[in-house]
Amino acid sequence: MRILHTSDWHIGRTFHGNSTMDALAEVLGALTAQVRDNAVDVVVIAGDVFDSATPSGAAYTLLGDALVALHETGARVIVTSGNHDSAARLGFQARLLRDGIHVLTDPLAVGVPVTVADAHGPVHFFGIPYLEPAIVRQHWPEGDGSGRQLRTQAQTMAHAMDLVRAGMARHEGRSVAIAHCFAAGVDATIGLEREVRQGGLDVVPLSVFDGPDYVALGHIHGRQKLSDRVRYAGAPLHYSFGEQDKPRGSWLVDIDADGLAEVEWLELPVPRRLVTLTGPLDELLSAETVAAHADDWVCAVYTDAVPQTEPMRRLRESYPYCAMVQHQPEVRAEADERSYVQRLRNAVTDADRIDAFLEHVRAGQGPTEAERGLIRAILDERVRAEALV
Known part of the structure; x- marks a missing residue:
């Protein structure tokens, strides 16, 4: 069986105030072509389908178009919710969707698989929606089995994976788990979520994911290989300048009769390249630099004093x-x-005090000769004005 693992589409996210809808539609079109060209059987979308819990009508339209296009390739599509999604809004149409598109947002259904068969038998897909402990704790009042309440995402994810393993015991065959979380071993320099950067890291130990033949994770915006069978696909677009050098794509996963056989990275196109240009402003505005980057998204860092x-x-x-x-x-x-x-202690005249101030706010760079002339002229004018009073 051939599986395409993608995640973190973030439909509706803006890039420094600019819409990303057209760029994302282009990239998802390329992803759909890859599904068709590689004869993919199942597409897995591991959470953060939307960027907001209240997506716009245009965001729903883009998602609908993408799901229909993927379904028309002949692939099954399995979607889980992430921390940016509203599970209720993402999943409200789940019962009405055409056969072959599955939206898994219910924590109580974690141990119930979507089963897809191939020539070697069934493959069971266990979807785990994003689990906020304070919200889902009510569903599992028994806690983690040792009497402790589920207070962290690590505890909650461990409990969910216990339910997955119990489901695996009831359903013989190969298995794939889909989850949205921050797992131990992630390179923290690669595309962390905004919430992760602002808050603490509730890290899920890698051992929690023992059992399934493959674990498709979402939540990190750069591709990550935590082990041969536990991976992040990352986002299909660059959503910040910090991600500009990271590849965009998805994992093509082959499962044979014995389990995980091969994993290959499929690169996606970048609609508009992101670059960070550093140097004096005049240098950034030079004809040569402009010619090289006029069509790029630019973060300009000018180093003038x-x-x-x-x-x-x-x-x-x-x-x-x-x-x-x-x-x-x-x-x-x-x-x-x-x-x-300390600078002011050696300042005697008003001109000295202005020099000290400019040196302080300019990291040691005092006034230029032209500025000194202007300062002297202003101070002389003040003296003449006071003399007339």
């Missing part, structure tokens, strides 16, 4: 897709580390 006037406006005149601009002055090795109070 002082803030420049209207940098975003100037950049967008050359880079229509400049999404972000940052001022990060180069720190010189000989930079003066004195505090502002």
Whole structure:
């Protein structure tokens, strides 16, 4: 049996205020072509289908179009919910969907598989929706079997996987588990969710996933191989500049009569490349640099000693897709580390005090000669005005 493992579509997410709907539709079209070209039997979408618990009408339309297109290839489609999804909204049409499209959002059905047969017999797919302990605890008041309440996602996921293994015991054959969580062993530099960066890491031990022939995980936006049989596919689009160098794609998983046989990475196209350009603003606006990146999403980091006037406006005149601009002055090795109070101790005149202030806010860079002339002119004008009073 051939399985395509994808996740974290985040339909409806914006990129620095720009819609990603058209780009995502293009990428999902390419993914559908890969399903057809590789004769995939089952497509697994491991959570975060939507970016919001209240998706727009356009987001539902895009999801519907994608599911129909995948179904028309002849593949079965199995979808689980993630932390960004509303399980109720994602799953409300589950009973009405055409045969071959399965949306699994009910925690109480974790141990009940979707079974797909091939020439070697059944393969059982166990979908685990995102499990927020405070919400799903009511469904399992007995806790983890030792009398302890389910308080962490690690405990909750361990209990869910116990239910999966119990389901495996009742249903002979090969098995695949689908889950959405943060598993131990993930490279924390690759595409973490916004909530993960802002909060603590509720890490699920890798041993929790023992048992199934393959475990398709979602929640991390970069591909990850935690073991031969436990993997993250990542998001199909780049949703932040931190992900710009990470490949986009999905895992093509082959299961034979004995279980997991082979896993191959299928690259997806990148509709618009993301780049971070660093250097003085004039250098970023040079004809050579602009020619190389005019069609890219650009994060511009200009390193001039002082803030420049209207940098975003100037950049967008050359880079229509400049999404972000940052001022990060180069720190010189000989930079003066004195505090502002220390600088003022040696300031005698008003001009000295202005120099001290500029050096402090500019990481040691004092006024230019042109600025000194302007400062002297202003101070002289003030003296003349006071003399007339």
